[in-house]
Amino acid sequence: MASAAALPDLAVTGSTGGLGGMVARQLADAGFAQRLLVRDTKRAPALGDTFPLACSYADSGAARSALEGVKTLFMVSAAENAERVQEHYAFVDAAAAAGVEHVVYTSLFGAAPDAAFTLARDHYATEERIKASGMAYTFLRDNLYLDVLPLLAGTRGVIQGPAGSGTFAGVAREDIARCAVAVLRDPAIHKGKVYNLTGPEELSLARAAEVLTQGTGRTVTYQPETVDEAYASRASYNAPQWQLDAWVSTYTSIARGEMAGVSPDVHGLTGQDPxxxxxxLTRPVL
Incomplete structure (x- = not known):
């Protein structure tokens, strides 16, 4: 294989996952050459004019080598773990050292240092690291994934958590991918932009349960909890504290109104309504 500097100047992470895989496929279909940065090159999707390169966010040396000659980087946030922020920092620093010019990062709606949702704080910290790096940036701040909602009901058909009557504006992963591709097709006009990616409606969890019931034929209900009840009901999973905090604060962020508000950005980027x-619920699984 040619040296990294001779490879395409567009790099995409996460192509073995849901969102990154959609983005890589759409870019390939549109004729864009790209580097696919993956942990295991054998798992990289077989797409036209793509070049799998092995690296991980935490391996600064491999990341810097893989990113040499890249102008635009699509950075999907790493899998949730206790060290994710540090992994992000290492990868951002490697990208800057490799001379990457522009980072398109998948962040979170409501990212802020004092957000109720603990993971929103992590995304804010990553955004700040990217800003401080000197690289140009575009942030895609995604609301809660509609794709995840059916899973929240579990086997009992009950969504439970301390969300009260708060609302969120959930967005389909498919829409996020289309937005990312729109930015990556012409990144220069999106430098310094922060896009809030939402669906077309605000939903309470009670209303979401009604829509899930109507759309799936399965009875789904919403059971409000207090914060203490939420921790107690999840204690049997024996999850680490950071994970419990993330699970519970997903709901408290809704209760505080941090996930509310419909944005026009999906339509603005793609020309399609979200x-x-x-x-x-009627669409085929991608």
Whole structure:
């Protein structure tokens, strides 16, 4: 294989996952050459004019080598873990050292240092690291994934958590991918932009349960909890504290209104209206 500097100047991470895989496929279909940065090159999708390169966010040396000659980097946030922020920092620093010019990062709606949702704080910290690096940036701040909602009901058909009557504006992963591709096709016009990616409606969890019931034929209900009840009901999973905090604060962020508000950005980037929950439930799995 040619040296990294001679490879395409567009790099995409996460192509073995849901969002990154959608983005890589759409870019390939549009004729874009790209480097696919993956942990295991054998798992990289077989797409036209793509070049799998092995690296991980935490391996600064491998990341810097893989990113040499890259102008635009699509950075999907790493899998949730206790060291994710440090992994992000290492990768951002490696990208800057390799001379990457522009980072398109998948962040979170409401990212802030004092957000109720603990993971929103992590995304804010990553955004700040990217800003401080000197690289140009575009942040895609995604609301809660509609794709995850059916899973929240579990085997009992009950969504439970301390969300109260708060609302969120969930977005389909498919819409996020289309937005990312729109930015990556012409990144220069999106430098310094922060896009809030939402669906077309605000939903309470009670309303979401009704839509899930109507759309799936399975009875789904919402059971409000107090914060203490939420921790107690999840104690049997024996998850580490950071994970419990993330699970519970997903709901408290809704209760505090941090996930509320419909944005026009999906339509602005793609020219298409975002997918609603009811519509999402009728679509084939991608």
């Amino acid at each position: 997918i609603s929950l009811a519509e999402f």
